[in-house]
Amino acid sequence: MKLGVYSICLPDLTPEQAVHEAKAATYAGIEWRVGVLPDPAATPDFFTNNRCTLPPTPEALARTASRCESAGLRIIGLGTYVEAGDLDGVAHGMELARACGAPWIRLRAPWRTGERFAGLFDRALGFFSGVERLARRTGVRGLLEIHQRSIAPSASLAERLVSRLDPDCVGVIYDAGNLVLEGYEDHRMAVELLGPHLTHVHLKNAAFDRPPGGGVWQPRWTPMNDGVLDVPALLRVLVEAGYDGWVSVEDFSTDRSPVEALHFNADFLRQHGDFEPPVTD
16 A cells, blocks of 8 residues: 555645655655635634645646655645535646646535435436546546545445446545544445445544533544554455555644654554555655
């Protein structure tokens, strides 16, 4: 397998700093967050003011590709945050991917809105059929990320959505941390079920806290080695299944600084997983 990091979990670093730190921490590639640039005066955070974000222009992506190539890092894919149903946004995201040599862009199924599942599913299938057509035209895959609160929070529901689509055009991101919050199924069964649609893996961890006095337990993101997800067991399942693609760290925990977590996670995952050795100068 190949070890990468998603730039979203480095919110206080610039893209230039992220390339340097990822290389130093033995990662082989970076999955880039693409979207609205943060307010430089605001405090960095993962989701709303993330400094490790690329502007959505071909020129910016091409510059980043050159910077990564110089460091010996590959661009794994792009997190473009295109809304489900927005095929114009997909087309633009795929053009950005072509500008930097990224093989895929990240997509998701519709959020659950209270509308009946059947209607949401039909619209999602129409959307991903359009993604399939665009992928054939551009050579860039569209990947459905398994995500809580969407209509595809599990491997079985994700596979139900993409099963009739060409896996060379539409694949699935197996986000194991999201499954802690919703959609957990046995990893071996899930990997077998996804089959050729399994294109990429996101790793993070989470746990649940009991409120004082009882009540509904609340989730929180935790360090990679301390949560509900048995990360070493999942890595063994992937190896036994013959998976040789990318595993991206997407760590939202705050026990360590982002750079400290970057290094800790690389050491931890390399200790427990069968990853390609880091590229040395």
